[in-house]
Amino acid sequence: MEIGIVLDASRLARAPLETVELARLAEERGLDLVVVADEATGRSAGLDPWTAAVWLAGSTSRIAIGAPAGAATTPDPTDPEAPYPSVITKAQDSIDILAQGRIISDPSGWVVAPRGAKPEELASLAEADLPVVVPVDSREDVERLAALAAGRDHQGGVRRRSTAVRAQRKPNIDYDGVPASLADTAVEPGDPPYRSLSSTYLRGGAPGLVLRPRTPAEVSDAIEFARRHRHLPLGIRSAGHGISGRSTNQGGLVIDVGAMNTIRVVDPARRLVRIGPGATWKQVAAALTPHGWALGSGDYGGVGVGGLATAAGIGLLSRNHGLTIDHLRSVDLVLADGRQVQASREHNPELFWAVRGAGANFGIATSFEFEVDEVGEVGWAQLVLLSTDIEQSLRRYAELASSAPRDTTVFFVTGQPREGMSTIQLFAVVDNPDPDTVVARLTPFLELGTLARQQVVMTPYSGVMGNAADVGPNGQQGFGEPNSRSAFLPAATPEFAHDAAAMLRSGGVYFFELRAMGGAIADIAAGEASFTHRTPAFQLTAMGQNNQRLNAVWEPMRPHSDGLYLSFETDRSPERLLDAFPAPVLERLRTLKRRYDPDNLFRDNFNIDPQTTKEPRA
Known part of the structure; x- marks a missing residue:
């Protein structure tokens, strides 16, 4: 059971320092939430809720802050209390940066108990799996609740997110059902890394959950979770640079393979190199330069290997050495049913043909093997x-x-x-x-x-790719739709x-x-x-x-x-598929799609729908 306090908005306006001390005491005593609201209406009467929330967040360091916000409806210029959607959105975004996901703006994120509620009443209200908050006036009130909180049962070894983070969960995602192999690295809205993972290079996003597998087996687990959430948009991300790709979304699921970024020479004599999808071409070029090698790869080193190597790779070495896909010798994939397979000219050759140009429709690549070129300065x-x-x-x-x-x-x-x-x-x-x-x-x-x-x-070619900026801890910061x-x-x-x-x-x-x-x-x-x-x-x-x-x-x-x-x-009009793939090629891809992804799990990036029987008009 999570327990918090309600601070009366009018009291905060009259005696801000004394009221803030109650919030600090609640944090010191291990309580979970401080809500600022008018007891009678449940709203922050007399105070701007965002200003109050920032004031309390700046005066504390851990505890979640509840600040009920009005609905962002069409503003009425004659009503000084009417909220403006753009202002609310900017304020929420600013608070999320400053308070790192500690603010809960939706009052459905907690349950208010009567003043002086007894332990059995609090336990009954806590059955909704929401924090229970109680109005307080004094240090004695806070200490009483702290004593109750001290007796709570804690599940040892089980990661439980904060009240503020859980309040931002989407109702159509089974967060508690995230596979154990992915639970420690999964990122939800409100988690500290979320802002660095929500957007991509050119596109803003707000996914409901980001899964970050580190091994092919964990990719299989992530795909199994995605199959249970077919109602959600599904984005696959390597470095998040793609213009066309949907490696982020609104409220959906993202499988981010950025951690799978190893680069290893497997056969120096044949110049065979194994590369993870999360590596960037800047990193690849730097790793190959000491050998006197290079692999043509677009024109920007910040692009991830996974997206480009399953599309084509038209780059600054292409006229002399061909496309990136021309150097691909095999690819390891996790298919829509979770199976791990290798595709090459010898193994699953039809799949290997499809992946080199339409890879986003057939699986998640976990490793590529390339034969690279000798390239000097x-x-x-x-x-x-x-x-x-x-x-x-x-x-x-x-x-x-x-x-x-x-x-x-x-x-x-x-x-x-x-x-x-x-x-x-x-x-x-x-x-x-x-x-x-x-x-x-x-x-x-x-x-x-x-x-x-x-x-x-x-x-060296690494000097060409090295002009790209590294993706820092703040991640990509795209916005809008390109x-x-x-x-x-x-x-x-x-x-x-x-x-x-x-x-x-x-x-x-x-x-x-x-x-x-x-x-x-x-x-x-x-x-x-x-x-x-x-x-x-x-x-x-x-x-x-x-x-x-x-x-x-x-x-x-x-x-x-x-x-x-x-x-x-x-x-992404269906007609564009015929521009990308001539009709016989598209029909061959559809046949393979019916074999490898009959339920169309991988559908959010220029979808080759296996159920379509008639091609769109060009």
Whole structure:
């Protein structure tokens, strides 16, 4: 039984110091909760509840604080007491940071007992498994309750969360049923690590529970728990950087494999490396550099291995060494039924085919085995140019990037022009150890505009990936929902450059990127993996603030495109699946989905529904 006190709001207003002393005494004597409310109405009459809560939280260190909040309804500007939803939300968020989840704002999180209630009355009220709070006026009242609390039975060795944390539990999650193997690392709303795990790089979230397995067996346990909670959204997370992925959600379940981040060389002669899904590509590059090796991996080192290695991996080494999935030799997975399997060309080859491009639909990867490349120092360039004619700059970039030797990969990034001037950022890797060759490869790109800033260095590939910031103890801090569109371009034609320039000038896009493809990417047959887009010259990504407006300005891009890259697409309309996977490929994936995930447990990221019999229109 948890016991707390109710402090009268009017008394706190009249005698704040003396009343705070009662709260401190309750904490010293081991009570669980202090509620500030008017005894008659149950509300904090005469005091702002959040101000009172912060005052008490700042005056104590452990005890939970109950501050009944009014419903966040449409505000009435004529009513000085009417709560404004945006203000309440900001206040709650601020208090959660300052008081680390100690505040309970919902009065259903406790039961109020009559003043002077006897032990048997308190025990009866405690049957609701909520803290029982009793109005107090004096130190003697607090001491009486403390004496009752001292006689409570405690379950030795069983972790029991605080009153404030349990008050934030979602009613549709069996928190007490979390498998024992995961209980110590599971994170609920209100737990100290929760804020660092709720959001991702670009997306805000508030999951109801985050499970953090450390072994394949614990992943199986997490999946079993997820099967019992099919009514919840389910997110799978490695590092939480994915633009398209749903590795967070609102009120659902997240399985976070970030702790599975080991990197181990298993066969030096064959350059075979085993990597956990929670490792970042920055960590992978740093581990491979002492061997003179590298593994191409997108363009940002903070991305997790798990998401990219089951999508494709179009990066700054791709034109010379192929996609990340081209180096994958096997993957260990936990399937929707909890089975642990390995997929490779020799074992479960159909599953291995599916995972390389559509992995999010088939299981949770717990380990990857890659054959990496010998890569010495490379030329790494970050150039900033200013252009007064973005259409011409796009046309010239397309000509240069697509005709460059395959050791040269250049990505083009820009946004909305300002006062007729476009800022162009070029990110380039020249996989050649000769500085003169690097300069010769990059010099033609200076035609795109007036050079404003440059940084060109010779570095191991770890120096390229090392530019990413480490995810610190505060985790990712994304918010809202990203709006992103993706396309593959067979060629960046003059007509495309004209329409793209118009889109940029519209103001509907704030981020625009062209990734040069070709070279080694096209050396692999389209049917080798479920990712089949081997022949495009470029991959395009555009992001906007407003989804409806982005859709409107994006429409002229569709005639220039042939397919899309799911990693950078947030439109989850069923039609987008046919853009990502040609119809025969999608039907093959559906057949495999019916075999490996017939109940569609893994459904929250561009779902390949096993029950669909007719493909959506493109």
